Structures are given as structure tokens and as C-alpha cells.
Amino acid sequence: MQARKGFEMEHQVKILAVDDRYENLLALSSILASSHYEVICLQSGEEVLRYLLKEPADHIAVILMDVQMPGLSGFETVELIKQRKACQDIPIIFLTALSTSIEHVLKGYHVGSIDYLFKPVHPEMLRKKVDAFVNMHLNHQKIKAQSELLHKRTLDLEETNRKLAEADEKLKQQNVLLEQWVEERTSELVDAHEKLLKSQEHFKKMFMLSPSLMAIRRLPDLTYLEINESWKQYTGYGDEILGTTLNLLRTEQGDYVSSDEVIHNCKVKYETKSKEVRTALLSTEIIDIENESCMLQVAVDITESLRFETEMARLAQLNLVGEMAAGIAHEIRNPMTTIRGFLQLFRENDRNMQKQYIPIMLEELDRANEIITEYLSLAKNKQSHQQAENMNRIIEMLLPLIQAEAVMSGKHVHYEFTPCPDIQLDDKEMRQLILNMCMNGLEAMHVGGRLHLQTYQEQDHVVLLIGDEGTGIDEHHLEKLGRPFFTTKDEGTGLGLAICYSIAARHHASIEVQTSPSGTTFYIRFPIPNSPE
Structure with a gap:
């Protein structure tokens, strides 16, 4: 239905269905089944009152109340609900199958209901009514939230205006003092500025074009102020890292590089944005930038060099093992063949020896032969039929x-x-x-x-x-x-x-x-x- 579309709720809207007969509650739940609100089934007036004491009243869009119930009747229950300030605005619809007299209807309206329906209730009509109350409940909640937000913003605006007025007055006074100071220091600042620009230009070119990973970080919290292109290329982190304290560098013991430690050519590991762990030689220096203490980190990536060295060592070891395998395989297999032939001969002639020792010897020889076969597979010059x-x-x-x-x-x-x-x-x-x-x-x-x-x-x-x-x-x-x-x-x-x-x-x-x-x-x-x- 159209009324059920476009609901945006911070909490689940609840519909209270109150009836002492379980089958009636089951029918109401089936009629009102919706993903946009929750139907809470209660079987007495006492349960309703207990529920309203525990749950926030502003979550409830409407109450469907049976008139005739054991204990508290529907009329008595509604009178008690309306006495509680938080529940006075909850819409209540009476449902009854016993009396259709105008006196009962008027009594329902008198105690606080907004509608009076007779059973059997038409399903579509009931859904339409409930949807209308749900929409009104949501609109009321939105208006209430907007009103509170508007009030808060009004107070914030008044406070901002007051601060702006104070700041404007202070700014005028500071401008007068600043103009006097500028006139006195203009010539000195112009010279110093030109020298500073040249120095910064030289440093920036060296910094940005260096093949080493370079970063400038504020002390003591190690906030990133600047990183060069090599840092971006190797780590995968771009300008989004500026202003953060993300520490990528760890020593070989797994500890982060501290902010008060000056080191030179220390072997460290760092993790790239793609979760690759690489190795570098790190050097650090404490420098001053605009009267602010900073750390300059310079790292030379040696991952590929280490990988090349490791691969060369592995290949050298494989070549050595291959040469050994090719040399010893032939020498070992010949005596093994002779021994195996004699053992098979003994097995045929000596039953007692066969039962005790021969199977063990044959098993060990087969195992040794298997190892030699695997060992020979390592030979670099092993013939490959590709x-x-x-x-x-x-x-x-x-x-x-x-x-x-x-x-x-x-x-x-x-x-x-x-x-x-x-x-x-x-x-x-x-x-x-x-x-x-x-x-x-x-x-x-x-x-x-x-x-x-x-x-x-x-x-x-x-x-x-x-x-x-x-x-x-x-x-x-x-x-x-x-x-x-x-x-x-x-x-x-x-x-x-x-x-x-x-x-x-x-x-x-x-x-x-x-x-x-x-x-x-x-x-x-x-x-x-x-x-x-």
C-alpha cells in the first residue's frame, strides 16, 4: 500500500493489539503484518499498563483495544492510560463484537479513544486506519525532531553571533597593532622571506625527487606533515595519510620506531596499503620547520635486494644439492640392488629369518630408495620432457x-x-x-x-x-x-x-x-x- 512506502525510522514503530482471546490476536497480527512496524500482542489491561511502564510511549503509533476483557475492561484500561502524561497522545481504537449501541460508542470516545470499530473488522479498512496512524506518528516524530534541532541551531547561532562580535572588536585592535609592526619590520621580512624561499625550494626539490622514501612528521605525536613521491609509490599511501599518525615502520623485533630516537641505517619493515610487508634501511634526524620540532625519516627500500640475495642463495644451494644428487645416486643404487637381491634369496631359503628381519630390511631399503629418488629430482641438469x-x-x-x-x-x-x-x-x-x-x-x-x-x-x-x-x-x-x-x-x-x-x-x-x-x-x-x- 502507498502508506507503507518511504518509511524512514530511527526506531521500530509498534502497534499494541489488546484482546483476551488468542485467536483474535492471531487474526490482527496476520491482517497487520508489515515490515514497517511491529505488532505487540497483549491479552489483558494489566499487561498493557505494565508494557507502557517499561517501553517508551513515543514508539507506539496506535493501540487496538478490545472492550470486553476479564479483569480491567477496555474502558477502564484506557482511563488509566490517559492519566499518564507520557501516554495521553497515543491514539486508541476500540474493537468490540458485543454491543453496538450508541451509549457504548459514546463512552469509548469519552474515555479517550479516537475510533470505535465493530467485529468482525474489515481487514483492508483496519490496515488503512493503522497505516494512517503510523504515518501521523512518523510525521509527528519528524516535526518534533526538527523543532528540537531548530531550537538548538537558534541557540548556537546566537552564541556564534556574540563570539563574532567579540572577535571583530579584538581583530580591529590587532589590525592596528599589526600595521604598526609591519611598517617597522617590512624590510627585514622581505630579505628573510627571499632567503627562506630559496632554501625551501632547494629542500623541496631534494625532498620530492629523492629515490628514497622520505617523510616529515611533527613531534612528539609523529603526525605526517609531508611525504615525497617515492614514499607514495612504495607504500601505496597518498595524501590521505597527511594529518594522521599511522606508523608503518617497525624494527625487526616488531616494535614501532619511537619519536625520540635518532637512528642511522637501521633495518626496519613496513606494511604497504596492499598489506605487503617490505624491508628498508631507516635513518632519522630531528629538524626544525617554522620553529616546530619535526622528525625527518629517510628509508631506502632493500626488499628486492634481499629477495635477490635469498634467491641466489637458494639457487646456489639447489645447484650444490643437484650436483651431489647426480654423483651419489648411481653409487648408492648399485649396492642397494645387490643387497636387495641377496635378501630376496634369503627370504626364499630361510623362513625364520624372513619372519623376523627380512621384511624390515626390505622396507628400509625401499624407503632409502624413495628418498634418493626425490633427492635426484633436485638436480639442475635433470632431463625434463616438456x-x-x-x-x-x-x-x-x-x-x-x-x-x-x-x-x-x-x-x-x-x-x-x-x-x-x-x-x-x-x-x-x-x-x-x-x-x-x-x-x-x-x-x-x-x-x-x-x-x-x-x-x-x-x-x-x-x-x-x-x-x-x-x-x-x-x-x-x-x-x-x-x-x-x-x-x-x-x-x-x-x-x-x-x-x-x-x-x-x-x-x-x-x-x-x-x-x-x-x-x-x-x-x-x-x-x-x-x-x-
Whole structure:
């Protein structure tokens, strides 16, 4: 209905329906059901009076009151309601099915009602009446609020006018004194101003064009006064940071850089607007700007340098391990083959020995052979048979195995594949990479966790996303990811993730890690052939 549109209420409007018969209340609730007001059902006059003592009267738009009720009648209840000042303006409509005499109607109006309806009530007519009272209630509330606001604004305006008059008088006196002072100091100020402009221009050029991140902050609260373009580019924060005290710089121990500490080339970390944590060398100095003590912060971002050093160290370690793997694998496997042949022969000829020792020896030899196989996968010069393959096809073939593993551990797998072009892949190595990283993700989560698998094209790369909802990777362990024999598992060999990094390197792919207490996500980016890097 039109009356129910456009309601803007700070509180829920209430309609009180009072009747000692539950079925009548149920009918009223059904007739008046609306999202714009709440129908409160009460079954006696005593309940109405108790409700009005607890709830604000200005929330009630209208009361629908049954005349004949046990205990207090409708007439008696309304007389008591009207005696309370806060409730005198609440509209009341009497509902009755017993007497239609003019005496009852006049008595209803006499005690304070504004309408008298006979049961059975016409539903549409009742809704129209209630909607009209709701609209009147809302309009009354708006007028009341506007009146209070107008009164407040009038008082504020009077106070402002008084202050303006006082300020105007003071300003006139100050202008006289200022004119005298200006005449005496004009020549001195002109010279000082020219020197200051030149100095500020030189400083501003150095400040704004510096490749280092630079910020000027007021002491002692470290409010940002100015930041240069390098600060904006690296942190992602623009002029919106000016006037705030947002502290982005932390020491390696996790403490914020204090306002009273002058430091030089201190290694710190800062978090960009996109939540990326980067590393910088920070130097600070206390300077005076317009007779105000400020701190000049100069930071040189060394994130990429550290990342390059870490990657070089990891690659050097992988090369060393690969050379070792290629050298020792052949020497170890030959004697293992001979020993296994003798053990099988003993198992056929000596039953007692078979039962006690042979199965254990064979199991340990198989385990050693498995480790050597994984170790050999790290070799840089390992032959890789790459051909045009589609990443989605490989994952779809492995998906049933991954889902089965997830179901067995009470976890879930969510996957989303988008069409991607074929790229140069070694099918066997890709299976090993995907399975290793998916198993790691499942092991990192508690029961009910969800593993995310996604593929998509990003400019000239095909991206494979593998994410979990575990507890994340400790910051101190991030730089060690991909190193052989580094593991946080009690029974892990530390070769699984190292093999994944080695496979990615042979495919000229990069691995990016994003981690937080809510989970870890790996982004493996494979170059698309004949695409510009």
C-alpha cells in the first residue's frame, strides 16, 4: 500500500493489539503484518499498563483495544492510560463484537479513544486506519525532531553571533597593532622571506625527487606533515595519510620506531596499503620547520635486494644439492640392488629369518630408495620432457585423488578453472608439483578446512593458485621455503617443497607466497610461449 512506502525510522514503530482471546490476536497480527512496524500482542489491561511502564510511549503509533476483557475492561484500561502524561497522545481504537449501541460508542470516545470499530473488522479498512496512524506518528516524530534541532541551531547561532562580535572588536585592535609592526619590520621580512624561499625550494626539490622514501612528521605525536613521491609509490599511501599518525615502520623485533630516537641505517619493515610487508634501511634526524620540532625519516627500500640475495642463495644451494644428487645416486643404487637381491634369496631359503628381519630390511631399503629418488629430482641438469600441455587437463586428472585425500581427513576442495592456453610442461613433473603442494595444504589445515585450486591467465602468464585455510607460515620460515631438508613436520624429509621449486625453475616459472594467520596461498606463474616477458 502507498502508506507503507518511504518509511524512514530511527526506531521500530509498534502497534499494541489488546484482546483476551488468542485467536483474535492471531487474526490482527496476520491482517497487520508489515515490515514497517511491529505488532505487540497483549491479552489483558494489566499487561498493557505494565508494557507502557517499561517501553517508551513515543514508539507506539496506535493501540487496538478490545472492550470486553476479564479483569480491567477496555474502558477502564484506557482511563488509566490517559492519566499518564507520557501516554495521553497515543491514539486508541476500540474493537468490540458485543454491543453496538450508541451509549457504548459514546463512552469509548469519552474515555479517550479516537475510533470505535465493530467485529468482525474489515481487514483492508483496519490496515488503512493503522497505516494512517503510523504515518501521523512518523510525521509527528519528524516535526518534533526538527523543532528540537531548530531550537538548538537558534541557540548556537546566537552564541556564534556574540563570539563574532567579540572577535571583530579584538581583530580591529590587532589590525592596528599589526600595521604598526609591519611598517617597522617590512624590510627585514622581505630579505628573510627571499632567503627562506630559496632554501625551501632547494629542500623541496631534494625532498620530492629523492629515490628514497622520505617523510616529515611533527613531534612528539609523529603526525605526517609531508611525504615525497617515492614514499607514495612504495607504500601505496597518498595524501590521505597527511594529518594522521599511522606508523608503518617497525624494527625487526616488531616494535614501532619511537619519536625520540635518532637512528642511522637501521633495518626496519613496513606494511604497504596492499598489506605487503617490505624491508628498508631507516635513518632519522630531528629538524626544525617554522620553529616546530619535526622528525625527518629517510628509508631506502632493500626488499628486492634481499629477495635477490635469498634467491641466489637458494639457487646456489639447489645447484650444490643437484650436483651431489647426480654423483651419489648411481653409487648408492648399485649396492642397494645387490643387497636387495641377496635378501630376496634369503627370504626364499630361510623362513625364520624372513619372519623376523627380512621384511624390515626390505622396507628400509625401499624407503632409502624413495628418498634418493626425490633427492635426484633436485638436480639442475635433470632431463625434463616438456611439450605443449594444458594445465587444466592435468589438474582435472589429479582432482579425484586430491578430493579423496581431503574426504579421508575431513576437509574440502574448492576448484575454479578458467580457459588457459597450452604451455610447455613436463606432465610427470607437473603432477608431482601439484600433488606435493596440495598434500602440504591439506596437512596444514584442521578438520573442516578448505583447499583452493584455481587457474587463470594473467597477461603473458598462466597462473596456478593453491591456497589453504591453515594457520599460516611463520615469518622467520618464509625465506627458508624451498631449501632442501628444511621442514616443520615431525616426520618430513624436507625435500617435497624443494622439489617443487626445482621443477618450477626448470619450467622458468616463479613461485610467490602470501601467508597470514588465516591461511597460505602459493601463486605459480608459468610463461606463455612466444609472449613478451
